[in-house]
Amino acid sequence: MKQTYDVLIVGSGVVGSAIAREFSRYKLKIGVLEKELDVCCETSGRNSGVLHAGFTYKTGSLRAQCAVEGNAEFEKVSEELDVPFKRTGKLVIGFTDKDMESLLKYKALGEANGVKGLEIIDKKRLQELDSSAGGEFAMLAPSSGILNPFTYTVALAENAKQNGVNFYFNNEVIDIKRENGIYKVKTVKDTYETRWVVNSAGLNSVVISNMLGIDGYTLGGFKGEYFLLDKKAGKHISMPVYPAPDEKGGFATHATPTVDGNVLIGPSSEFIEDFEDYGVTQPVLDDLIKDGMKMFKPFKKEDIIRSFSGIRPKLIVKGTRQTLDFVIERRNEVPNVINLVGIESPGLTGALPIARRTVALFKEKEELIPNEKFNPRRKGILNFSEQSNEVKKELIEKDSNYGEIICRCECITKGEILEAVHNCLGVETVTGIKNRTRVTMGRCQGGYCETRITEIINEEKNKNKEDVMYSRVGSYMFEGKVRD
Known part of the structure; x- marks a missing residue:
């Protein structure tokens, strides 16, 4: 018998991951459906990585409010989640x-x-x-x-996972129906049941909004x-x-x-x-x-x-390129749905303020019981190259994998890569390891280390070489042997 979620979030970009973390502060069964093989594969991982101040947005708009609010709190957020920030x-x-x-x-x-x-x-x-x-x-x-948008999104998702949230990757939503007060969310892999649906699908937010019965938006x-x-x-x-x-x-x-x-x-x-x-x-x-x-x-x-x-994904007036403010809404005619449409810049800066507004809409309908076990802190992967010589020596003495450099450009060790391969979200792609450690991000862009990373994934996950993917579904690292 399938378990029914209290909240099912569609999309695990920076905003979806922030929403998952914010809901995990309460006693709820929470799931996240993501069509890609990892978090931050689209808009959240393809931007300038800037914490915006909030001076280009209309006064009173959600954009302005969330930018200023998110900007002011980021020292605390970066310290809690162990995210590099300047x-x-x-x-x-x-x-x-x-x-x-x-x-x-x-x-x-x-x-x-x-x-x-x-x-x-x-x-x-x-x-x-x-x-x-x-x-x-x-x-x-x-x-x-x-800030690093990869690290931040991963940190939000990992902290949500550590606080009880379930993430389901390679699960593109293809249909949503409501029967007897329960939503049945069908994906390419399975059908999930939930009392509430949160649409945080970014570039696909209008598609999900239409499935939920809220139409009229244009991205x-x-x-x-x-x-x-x-x-x-x-x-x-x-x-x-x-x-x-x-x-x-x-x-x-x-x-x-x-x-x-x-x-x-x-x-x-x-x-x-x-x-x-x-x-x-x-x-x-x-x-x-x-x-x-x-x-x-x-x-x-x-x-x-x-x-x-x-x-x-800019929300626009249909037939024009006139952009509109963020939409964060709950409609009585579509029960137990929180709909987010047109969330783009400053979505990275305002992710947690957006998440708090999402949870506030839930609170208007249901009482939330705090999760006394919630832990806001998450520890990232140790950066070996930034350690003192004394610390490096101690690390290598405890684990010889720290003495083997895999990525020469960024000086990333096998120890760091092994920690990334065994990440709590279960991500197994090359870019998943890249986004957690910076391997392949140097001058050679993976020319030296990509095959070595793939080999580590093969060994640690008991996978065939032909099964390892670079980033998205179908992006196989190898299609077969060059020679026997």
Whole structure:
């Protein structure tokens, strides 16, 4: 006999994982359905990794509220979840009188939203703060910061799992029906029963919303392409450098340091209809180089080690590209459903505030009993390369796997990879290990270590080489032997 969940969450991006963690504070049976093989495979893992201050969003909007709220609490969150985070500040640069008008407009908007410390600075101060930045003047947003979106999403999901939440990967939802007060959620693998459904499906949120009987929403896919630069470029930049926003609050190409020392150049912005189109295109990449050099003066082509793209699910007015605010709703005519649509930037910054608003809608209908065993803390995988020589020696003496370097570019040991392979979510893909340890993220982008990682997965999980996948369903690392 199937067990019935109290809450079933569709989608395990950063917001879905945050919702799972927030619900695990209470005595509930909670499940998460994810169509991919891991968390953060789509929008949550394909972005700039910036903790936004909240100065480009309409005052009173959910975007503004969640950005400012999420920004203010992130030191505590990063400490609880063992997530690397730097409150670097952000420079929004300008060149023209029109740019100055834009900066003054968004400074006033930010202050109305409760963003603290916004300041217009001249070129001298700009260069003192970051000599790599272009621009004649800038707005400084000191509360902005940078984080690793992979690590953060994984941490939220792992903490939810440690507090009793069940995750089901490779479980794309294909049908939802309600019978006798219980939802039957059919996936490509099984059928799950639940009293409540939370739609946090990101790019597929309108599809799930329609299945639940809430129609009328339209998502627009806004694709952004990026360059990732080598760590030697990261030595020149101290904080994100953005161009002055356009009249709608959007940004063109910007330069962003990562918490791991690289630099991101991008994103571009292109309206697309195919939400699976993660390709990159030469004309767009050429424009990124040209625009990126305006933001980040030391930008050199030889520093590029990877290109990639992400897609943001913007809620739009049908037939237009006019974007709307986040939707976080509960409707009486569709009982026991919490529907989230159009959650994109600043979804990374506002994930936990969004989760708290989701749980608050549940509380309007049912009493929640606190889970006295809830533990908000999660410990990440030890980073061997950051340890002192004394600690490294102790680790190797206790476990010789720490003495074997698998990823030479990032100096990641077999000990770290083994810990990642045995992660509590049960993820077995190469990118799953990558997102937990940084293997394959260096200059060679896995040219040296990918086959070794695959071999470790084979050995530890008793899998055939042909069964190991890179990232998504069907992305097999090997199709067969090159020779016998």
